[in-house]
Amino acid sequence: MTTFLTANSTLPPYMAFPSFLLDCDFSETTKLLYMVLLNRARLSQKNDGWIDKKGHVFSYFTIEDMAATLRKSQTTIKTSLSALEQVDLICRARQGTGNPNRIYVKVPADFSTQTEEKLSVRQSENRPFDRQNSVRQTVRKLSPNNKEKKNNDSVKRHYECKEDESL
Incomplete structure (x- = not known):
């Protein structure tokens, strides 16, 4: 069962999706x-x-656990990890045979200013510019397609039948 969100609603546990990822050319995974x-x-x-020792935060997360969490194959997870490493968003440090890698998550240095600028531009995307009136789609006159024209032509024809004639 679901309920509407109200001012006093408590939210279920959630994860933050960094907005800078919207502009990244990554797979959804x-x-x-x-x-x-x-x-x-x-x-x-x-x-x-x-x-x-350097003050960097790390975590342990095995590839098997990542695959189970995202319901993806281990190969897909490895591909995604490599993509994140290539753009320097994570760093993996090996801990030896049989031990999971330390994973250091990084954030772009300029992500806060990037996000604010892009969000302010996107918010105005759906508004008319220079006080233009927006026209509702139902008000616009749309041109009929060819199929409708053919149907209309056949309806407009007027046949007259004389006695003893058939159509």
């Missing part, structure tokens, strides 16, 4: 994986013991 890794990094940030 890669974007979701980054979101999940960022969420885990935020949890590591709140808990003690998940910060290295």
Whole structure:
């Protein structure tokens, strides 16, 4: 059962989707994986013991667990991890045979200004410019397609029959 969201509604647990990912040329799986890794990094940030000597937050997350979380194959997860590493959004540090890698999640240095500028432009996208009136689609006169013209032509024909004639 669902209910409408009201001013006093409590929200279910959720993950933050960074807006800069909207402009990235990644697969949806890669974007979701980054979101999940960022969420885990935020949890590591709140808990003690998940910060290295340099002060960088890390987390452990096996490829098997990532695949199960996103309901994707391990190959798909590996491809997404490689894509995130190539653009320097994550860094994986090996911990030895049989141990999961440390995953360091990174954020672009200029993401806050990037996001604010792009959101302000996008918000005005659906509004008319220079006080133009928006015309409802039902008011516009649309041209009929060829099929309608043919049907109309056959309806407009007027046949007269004389006695003893058939159509």
